[in-house]
Amino acid sequence: MGNIGCMFNCHYCQNWKTSQVKYLEDRDVHYYTPEQVVDTAVRHGIRCISWTYNDPVVWHEFILDTAHLAKQAGLINQYKSAFYITSEAIDELLPYIDIFSISLKSLDEDYYRKITKGSLQPVLNGIKQVYDAGKHLELSTLMIADISDNEETAMKISDWMMENLDSTVPLHFVRFHPDYKMQDTIRTPVDRLIRAREVAMERGIEHVYLGNVVNTPFTNTFCRNCGHKLVDRFGLNAKITGLDDRGYCTSCGHDAHVKLFSKNKPVPTTDNPELSGYDIRTFDWHGDIVSLHIQLKNNTDEEIKIYHRRRNQDGKYNLWTMVFLIPDESFRLILSKSCNEEIGPEVAIPQGIPNNFHEVFDRAHFPTISIEEGK
Ligand code: SF4
Incomplete structure (x- = not known):
């Protein structure tokens, strides 16, 4: 779940159309109550609500209300944040959030001032507070090409973790793509991420992963x-x-x-659904586009079924997966390539149901421009 706004204004933000409110368009806003969020998760068999995309810090009260209800319903809450937050607010989150995935962008105060418009020390204090509370904690660092994708970043972050946390906290080095105010640069070369991983492991961190890199042993x-x-x-x-x-x-x-x-x-699947009255849409994975968001709105007063399946190079298909939408429900599916042999999804949508396909560039990217509109 994502919302609008952020406490930072990072030059490279991949979700700037929602994190920076002046770029937001009304059509990208959908209204939910905390009860509706939890009900949607339970109905779709979703076991974890991830608070992500923009930064959850800016809708703290809604998240507290919803995370509380979600826990009562047996769901897990994950909080994915750049964590520029007060100690009091963290105390309020701790009873309800199970997983903290925190973005530690650098250990350089100048970097925070210039590139994020925030500051470093509150982030470090927050990470320590979560760790001391014994919560599941993971850190990720976006490695920006020619700015922070170097051994020094890996060294400083690993040393800080070894001194203040412990060697078992997972660390993710995340690949950057040019976006927002940093379009005049390159995607992070993968060999620099691999080197950063080696450096962090040499400094003692046990679980180091690459992020936004598909099909590598290092994930x-x-x-x-x-x-x-x-x-x-x-x-x-x-x-x-x-x-x-x-x-x-x-x-x-x-x-x-x-x-x-x-x-x-168990996910409901079928091999031979009745598809008269359906439109079939296909999509081919290409280049770095190996995930797709499908935005749907059930504008009828009946429950509807959407189907999707994977297409493989050998002409074979996986079983159809069913998704049920209740009347008036707004929903986004995420489909993602799962192996080298897969060429793309096929999606069956009842005729007349509004839908948009959105190419996803990286894993926490929330695209708002559909394929039909451009890239
Ligand atoms: S990159 Fe994250 S922290 Fe920075 S502006 Fe975007 S949403 Fe906010």
Whole structure:
């Protein structure tokens, strides 16, 4: 879930059309109550609400209300933030948020002043407060080409983590793409991210991942004792391959520092739906575009079914997955390439249902311009 506005104004923001309110368009705003958010998650079998896209700090009260209800409904809350926030506000979040994924952009005060328009120390204080409270914590650092994608950034952040947190807190080095006020530059070269990962591991951090990079071993989780692959990732997809129910390595029994959700609620699938009265839309993955948002609005007074399936190079298809939308429901599906053999999704939508396809450039990108309108 994302909202409007941010306490920062980062030059590179990939969600500037929603984080910087002057660029917002009314059509991108949909209204929900806390009860509707939780009901939507429960109905769709979603087990974790991630507060993300713009920065959750700016809609603190709504998040507190909703996260409280979500916990009562057995859901997990994840808070993905640049964390320029007061200690009192963190105290209010701690009872309800299960996962804090915090963006630590740099350890350089000048960087924060110039590029984000904020400051560093409150972010560091907040991270420490969450860590001391014993919450699940992960840090991520956007590696901006020729500005922060260097060994010094990796070294300073790792050393700060080893001094103030511990070696088991996961660290993500995230690939940057040119956006907003920083369009006149390049996408971060992957070899610089790989080098940053090596540096962080040499300094003692145990779980270091690359972000916004698809199809690389460095997004997987490996056992740090025996090297067995524990979680296999491709883009936004993850598959557990070597963990037992407690989150330990199935090969050597080592604690992998992984907390597992309860088992998946089965996703409704079918191989032969009745599709008369449906429009079929296809999309081909291409270049860096390996995820798609599909914005839908059920403008009827009946429940409707949407279907989607993966198309593969060998001409074969996966089963159709069903999604039910209640009357008046506004919903965004995220589809994401899951292996090299997959060429793109096929989506079946009842005729007359408003829908827009949006290409997603990177994982926390919330696109507002549809394919039909341009890129
Ligand atoms: S990059 Fe994140 S913290 Fe910076 S302006 Fe955008 S939403 Fe806010």
